[in-house]
Amino acid sequence: MIFDVEVKITLxxxxxxxxxxxxxxxxxxxxxxxxxxxxxxxIKFSMDEEDREKVRSEVEDMCERLLCNPVIHNYKITVIPQETSCGCSK
Amino acid sequence: MIFDVEVKITLxxxxxxxxxxxxxxxxxxxxxxxxxxxxxxxIKFSMDEEDREKVRSEVEDMCERLLCNPVIHNYKITVIPQETSCGCSK
Structure with a gap:
């Protein structure tokens, strides 16, 4: 299943x-x-994974390891299954 | 009246x-x-202006003159009066 992921990075x-x-x-x-x-x-991208929780935990890893500097940044992750993309962030 | 402004810049x-x-x-x-x-x-900031239309036209000017490169960027402007800030972008 394909998921659209959005990571918002702020100081x-x-x-x-x-x-x-x-x-x-x-x-x-x-x-x-x-x-x-x-x-x-x-940062927006799409990922092919089994379920939403797996996507979220992988993206959290990515944020900690590469996308953000956890010392100075906050990040907010939004995961939306592509089939039902409706702009909402449940 | 104070307005919250959000400018989203994409390629x-x-x-x-x-x-x-x-x-x-x-x-x-x-x-x-x-x-x-x-x-x-x-980019988010707040501005003190009379009405929403004036804010929007000033922010469009800012985008064309400084915030974006109109040759390569698209921009989306959201203006919300601060008193009624509710997260929606009417």
Whole structure:
């Protein structure tokens, strides 16, 4: 069974985000006033596995080993069976 | 009135995505088999403006001028009034 997987990676609270501060400063230079700028990365892929729990535990491993730095990042995993893809994240 | 803004930036169809191919190859080296890897960036910030339409048109300007490269990127803008933030993107 094929599953669509989405991993959303954000910085943990309190971590400095130089990318966000650069964006905010550059927008200010162009005359736009914005606040509380945050950035996040999303990685999407599909996997062929038996069941949703197996996919989730494999993706957690991937996050810990490669996709994220667990010291500074939080991650949120969404797994959707491809046949019934409806945009919801049950 | 304060609005929460989310800009989701993806590569246009047909553009090469070296970040995604590197992730896919590295996961394969670790023994995980994934397909159709895609990456996207999300920028969130808040803005103080009169109405939603003004926010949207300013953010479109920001995207064209700074946040995206319109030649290779698609972007999707979501604007939510902060007082009624409910996670929906009307």
């Amino acid at each position: 943990k609270d309190g971590m400095l985000n130089p990318e966000a501060s650069t964006i905010e400063r550059s927008l200010a230079l162009l005359g736009y006033s914005v606040n509380n700028t945050k950035t996040s990365d999303t | 246009k169809d047909g553009m090469l995505n070296p970040e995604a191919s590197t992730i896919e190859r590295s996961l394969a080296l670790l023994g995980y088999s994934v397909n159709n890897t895609k990456t996207s960036d999300t």
